[in-house]
Amino acid sequence: MLRSLIHLAATDPGELKSGLKAVGYGLAAIGPGIGIGYLVGQSVQAMARQPEMAGNVRTTMFLGIAFAEALALIGFVLYFI
């Protein structure tokens, strides 16, 4: 696999750049994936412990998801730049 990568770098740098951009997005999506999963899990637990606060918790959950997802989407947009 390393040999084919070096061959690709030597002959077709445009395609290698696209490949690296895709790998970059994949790596960028790990963090937000874990973050959002943990966040939603904790908020489900909070809603189960105290059902009367469910509305408040849900609002804060959406806020947190927006922040975490923004990072994943910046990674996605950089694929096209």
Next chain:
Amino acid sequence: MNLVVGELLPNINELFEWKGIFAEHTILEFNKTALMAMVSTVICILFFWLGGRRQALVPVGMQNVAEAGYEIIEENISIAAMGEDGRNWTPFFATIFFWIFFINIWSVIPGIQFPATSRLAIPLFLALMSWATFIVTGFVKQGPKYFFSNINPTGVPFALKFLVVPIEFFSKYLVRPFSLAVRLFANMTAGHVLLAIFAIMTNELLIVRSSGLYQVLFAPLPFLGLVAFTGFELLVAVLQAYIFTILTAVYVNESVHPEH
């Protein structure tokens, strides 16, 4: 390896760059993006104007819908983020929410499946407007010391302030407009690209090369993906409008009610 996919999928810019309808090649070129933004503006205006014409005490019809929409914003965005003071800010938040919603929703309506917020101009200027709003509000409500007390949180030991204050400055004054703009822009762009890819694949399997059992057997797969992601895109359209508005509300709340 890329050749097969390369001849199937066009350049990504073809999904977003439209020919001008008139005034082409000038700075005031009017293309589909500008058209959809203007159509959404007219729909917003009509929605609330028709809703507010009769002003009956017990709302029916269009008035009911408009009042319900306004009340949703007031309860879940203004009061949730700002408390009772939020009632004064509800018209502003309702404007932002409904404008972004009516622009985003075009991405799933058949015939014109294009969200104008997938071009950076509209999210950028909305984010700049939010940014200017919360900074000017903070300056008006708290005076010139706002610029320093904003980035100087209480309860931080003096030695750590050298680390915290630059981070807060960077985060509050530079990253906020950028992240607001990019969040809306990237969500809409990604959804549009995804729907276009599923549609192209269904087209290729079902219509263009429709000879053979193989294609017809596998054609339902991208089609089901298209249906599912259209539903998801509808959710994302509403959610991104909501998130933009509630983040603006939270930032304005920080300016109006400084944390002690």
